[in-house]
Amino acid sequence: MSSLEQQSWQSVHDEVLRRIHTREWKPGDLIPKEVELAEQLGCARATVNRALRELASEGFLDRRRKAGTRVAAHPVRRAKLDIPVIRLEIEGRGQKYAYGLLFSERRTPPPEICANLGVTAESDMLHITSLHLADGKPFMFEDRWVSIAATPTILDADLDKISANEWLVLHAPYTRGDIYFSAVNASETEAKVLRTDPGTSLFLMERTTWENNTGITSARLLFAPGYRKHSAI
Amino acid sequence: MSSLEQQSWQSVHDEVLRRIHTREWKPGDLIPKEVELAEQLGCARATVNRALRELASEGFLDRRRKAGTRVAAHPVRRAKLDIPVIRLEIEGRGQKYAYGLLFSERRTPPPEICANLGVTAESDMLHITSLHLADGKPFMFEDRWVSIAATPTILDADLDKISANEWLVLHAPYTRGDIYFSAVNASETEAKVLRTDPGTSLFLMERTTWENNTGITSARLLFAPGYRKHSAI
DNA sequence: AGAAATATTATGTACGTACATATTATCTTT
DNA sequence: AAAGATAATATGTACGTACATAATATTTCT
Numbered sequence: 294m295s296s297l298e299q300q301s302w303q304s305v306h307d308e309v310l311r312r313i314h315t316r317e318w319k320p321g322d323l324i325p326k327e328v329e330l331a332e333q334l335g336c337a338r339a340t341v342n343r344a345l346r347e348l349a350s351e352g353f354l355d356r357r358r359k360a361g362t363r364v365a366a367h368p369v370r371r372a373k374l375d376i377p378v379i380r381l382e383i384e385g386r387g388q389k390y391a392y393g394l395l396f397s398e399r400r401t402p403p404p405e406i407c408a409n410l411g412v413t414a415e416s417d418m419l420h421i422t423s424l425h426l427a428d429g430k431p432f433m434f435e436d437r438w439v440s441i442a443a444t445p446t447i448l449d450a451d452l453d454k455i456s457a458n459e460w461l462v463l464h465a466p467y468t469r470g471d472i473y474f475s476a477v478n479a480s481e482t483e484a485k486v487l488r489t490d491p492g493t494s495l496f497l498m499e500r501t502t503w504e505n506n507t508g509i510t511s512a513r514l515l516f517a518p519g520y521r522k523h524s525a526i
Numbered sequence: 527m528s529s530l531e532q533q534s535w536q537s538v539h540d541e542v543l544r545r546i547h548t549r550e551w552k553p554g555d556l557i558p559k560e561v562e563l564a565e566q567l568g569c570a571r572a573t574v575n576r577a578l579r580e581l582a583s584e585g586f587l588d589r590r591r592k593a594g595t596r597v598a599a600h601p602v603r604r605a606k607l608d609i610p611v612i613r614l615e616i617e618g619r620g621q622k623y624a625y626g627l628l629f630s631e632r633r634t635p636p637p638e639i640c641a642n643l644g645v646t647a648e649s650d651m652l653h654i655t656s657l658h659l660a661d662g663k664p665f666m667f668e669d670r671w672v673s674i675a676a677t678p679t680i681l682d683a684d685l686d687k688i689s690a691n692e693w694l695v696l697h698a699p700y701t702r703g704d705i706y707f708s709a710v711n712a713s714e715t716e717a718k719v720l721r722t723d724p725g726t727s728l729f730l731m732e733r734t735t736w737e738n739n740t741g742i743t744s745a746r747l748l749f750a751p752g753y754r755k756h757s758a759i
Numbered sequence: 760a761g762a763a764a765t766a767t768t769a770t771g772t773a774c775g776t777a778c779a780t781a782t783t784a785t786c787t788t789t
Numbered sequence: 790a791a792a793g794a795t796a797a798t799a800t801g802t803a804c805g806t807a808c809a810t811a812a813t814a815t816t817t818c819t
Contacts, residue, residue: 371609475754573802787794
């Protein structure tokens with residue numbers, strides 16, 4: 294509002310957000326163009342541009358060349374979800390992390406894994422199941438398939454010492470990934486591993502990652518009862 | 527790598543990411559400073575700055591003034607989760623949206639809501655339960671508390687026509703919010719509303735929002751069996 | 760030697776200019 | 790009037806310069 298001296302892109306960001314919040318600019322409204330705002334607020338267009346770009350990426354504004362900038366008609370909130378290595382997630386809660394490899398086998402994948410990763414049924418893959426513990430209690434059950442063609446060095450990794458989860462993050466960065474969150478009833482075996490009862494509701498995270506259209510790994514992460522994933526917005 | 531003519535911040539972004547992916551720069555490594563990179567890649571420092579800033583916000587780099595820029599030692603993936611209005615989520619799937627108000631009452635909140643929103647037990651609040659349907663089938667059961675002090679105009683809203691979910695997004699923008707994702711077993715009443723069996727595993731989203739430390743609303747969104755929340759990464 | 764003051768440095772940001780690009784608006788042609 | 794070509798325009802981005810800021814490194818003081 295006051296066009297005093299130095300303006301930072303943060304202050305422009307906050308001022309625009311204030312006008313949206315107070316409904317001075319309503320959803321769907323066309324807001325002044327960058328040059329006008331810069332003049333109003335007493336700063337350079339680059340500064341306004343940075344602020345508006347930020348607000349657009351946060352979902353508050355819709356911007357299009359020539360058409361101008363509008364307040365988002367249907368504000369879509371973009372939650373930022375941190376997906377850290379499981380060890381760090383557990384240690385971040387102040388709990389002691391432990392890990393146990395349950396099973397590891399080199400074989401060809403079942404149909405659903407082929408479909409997920411886009412590989413053939415004859416692919417050379419590593420199938421690993423493991424359990425992550427927090428303060429000695431089962432925390433997460435990991436069932437993972439890794440393409441050996443995409444990451445041959447995983448055969449040298451000592452998966453008794455370091456989890457596939459962590460090894461992959463450090464040695465096989467990916468370019469693209471998918472995550473699905475859902476809820477499932479524990480099967481007999483899942484319940485046994487996680488020391489709970491069959492039928493208990495469990496939080497499931499399914500992750501698939503690619504490096505330039507080459508499927509790397511597909512994992513099914515099943516969390517112990519009571520797990521909650523948090524996100525600020 | 528080739529320091530030819532025009533360079534865009536995107537190309538710098540991709541080149542740096544390539545060096546991280548190929549482990550030319552390993553986790554923890556200090557990378558060249560902005561001026562050096564700009565020289566190497568044949569562009570202005572501002573361009574390098576934009577690219578590195580982006581990579582830092584994506585979690586690939588850690589940057590500190592004077593200390594320089596390092597490849598993130600523990601890559602934390604930041605998934606971006608879109609939280610649209612339920613109506614749009616359903617329509618986006620190509621299904622027909624419908625909505626029914628189950629219950630609406632003006633009363634004082636129970637202790638857990640007070641704790642969530644940071645309000646007193648004598649607060650004037652609106653308690654609303656409703657059902658969102660996709661193609662005529664129950665999709666999501668919403669149990670919501672709204673602070674009347676924070677948003678008095680909600681008393682004028684016709685909550686038979688527009689859901690509280692959608693009304694609040696359009697009329698009560700918030701500055702801060704929390705989301706928790708988890709899995710729960712359906713209770714008797716929840717199962718009845720969502721037309722499933724008690725004990726079925728359900729995906730739960732708990733949202734609380736504030737406007738400058740004033741609690742606005744706290745909602746419990748319970749999704750029908752089979753629901754999966756997707757996120758690209 | 761240890762503490763405090765000072766210099767150094769890499770990132771952070773602001774500004775003005777210039778040009779690119781996507782889209783809309785306008786004008787021409789048929 | 791419909792279709793196609795052309796002009797106009799708001800955002801997108803690149804660059805160079807200048808200065809701010811935070812953190813580290815160095816020097817000075819006790």
